[in-house]
Amino acid sequence: MRKLLKYFIMLLLLSVLVIGTGSYVYLHNISDINNTSAFNDNNDSKLTRTKSSPKRDKKLNILILGVDHASKGDTGRSDTLIFVSYDPLTRRATLISIPRDTRILLDKYGYQKINAAYAYYGPDGSVQEVSKVLGVPIDYYVLIDFQGFKKLIDDLGGIDFDVPVDMNYDDPAQNLHIHLKKGMQHLNGDQALGLVRFRYGYADADLGRIKTQQKFLKTLFDKIVSPSSIFKVGSIYDVLTHYVKTNMPAMTILSYVDDLFKVNKNDIKMETLPGEPKYIDGISYYIYDEVKTEEMMANLNKLQDDSDVASSSSSTDVNPSNIKVEVLNGGGINGAATSVARLLEKYGYDVINIANAENMNYRTTQIINRTQNKAVAESIKAYIKNSVVIDENPTSNKPDVTIIVGSDYNSN
Incomplete structure (x- = not known):
């Protein structure tokens, strides 16, 4: 039984x-x-x-x-x-x-x-x-x-x-x-x-x-x-x-x-x-x-290639579903924030907000990390080429990570 x-x-x-x-x-x-x-x-x-x-x-x-x-x-x-x-x-x-x-x-x-x-x-x-x-x-x-x-x-x-x-x-x-x-x-x-x-x-x-x-x-x-x-x-x-x-x-x-x-x-x-x-x-x-x-x-059910595996190996202690992320368009590229958000959701991150930044003058994509865990930012950086990480102190009214997508973002 x-x-x-x-x-x-x-x-x-x-x-x-x-x-x-x-x-x-x-x-x-x-x-x-x-x-x-x-x-x-x-x-x-x-x-x-x-x-x-x-x-x-x-x-x-x-x-x-x-x-x-x-x-x-x-x-x-x-x-x-x-x-x-x-x-x-x-x-x-x-x-x-x-x-x-x-x-x-x-x-x-x-x-x-x-x-x-x-x-x-x-x-x-x-x-x-x-x-x-x-x-x-x-x-x-x-x-x-x-x-x-x-x-x-x-x-x-x-x-x-x-x-x-x-x-x-x-x-x-x-x-x-x-x-x-x-x-x-x-x-x-x-x-x-x-x-x-x-x-x-x-x-x-x-x-x-x-x-x-x-x-x-x-x-x-x-x-x-x-x-x-x-x-x-x-x-x-x-x-x-x-x-x-x-x-x-x-x-x-x-x-x-x-x-x-x-x-x-x-x-x-x-x-x-x-x-x-x-x-x-x-x-x-x-x-x-x-x-x-x-x-x-x-690419359905395609296995990760070696570079993906290598980039993710350093972040095995990060549970993406526990990381709340907002994605802001700061470079003026139509659909860029949505593209990044969908990418992160695919890998299990909890994207809670997609919107425009205060201005569109950002050239380089920024990953603002408020978790005090560097592995969190590095795990996200592995999916977004040419991005930079900025560490901030935790704030109760802000998510764990804010990503401001710059004008040099390339989804390919």
Whole structure:
């Protein structure tokens, strides 16, 4: 029984690895190895009937869909889309958040936001469109109902989370009411759902929401692996059987269970589809950059090269998730601060603010370190070429590190 419970928790962690909106829940019922599990998608789609289990010598690609419904019986739209790629040979995983406003040309419906693919064609349609955008095949999907997410958080006893901004939003049509204050607080299921869905108060709109979702994933991961969660397996399982659907066969899931004993949390990389928001004919879209997307996919799960390993070896005592960073544009280069922020987030740093500096006269990028730990500044300097480090005394109203991006910054 103890071994069975251990494997059940491992399956739960597998889904934590892939879900990415805050529910990140487990993919299948291990006690029912046949195809009658409540986790199997009952719709008789061509994709479900013909899909074979991927071999262990290639990457496993999964699309996670978080779906909201305006009313009972409503088909819904995929409010959250996350592509997950796991390489069993290197035991590295990459999560790529796809902004729901990403502009696509949808068959029979013209230009649409990518979340409309689910409304018109279901999960298979979402898989097809995301596959086109990323240029890679997708093996399976996992479909999560947001009501299940709320119940999962409540069953875990809530989540402590540092809310990045004041959040106030009401949409009676969706029965969505979000009212959260900035700062650390204990969130219940309804509040957590509001947190991961809120996007109107961020300077970078949906990208800000994605950043919060990714941070919430890490927090939820820590919550689920805590000893207290073991005693809540029964209630969590009940949520999963009612609110999660997947076309991934049970035996395929089980074949990856042992990997969880070997995957290092630091080998889970988070990315966002490259691009920028843009209004077209009065409609807000996210226009993805095809060239940068192709480059990102070419480097998927790529091992660090020797220079990266060497530069990071001196900072093994630094936990990036504990370092609060703000990034300021001081050189006038459009998008430079956001570029640096995304780079640091990829390596696990907690970027709490992206803004402009007081002036645009900075030529050299400055790393202002207030932690009294030189390894912190050196770990960041390894990712930003030609930058200089300035040590300051800790200040209660300022973050651990402030980066002022100068005009000589080169993202390449």
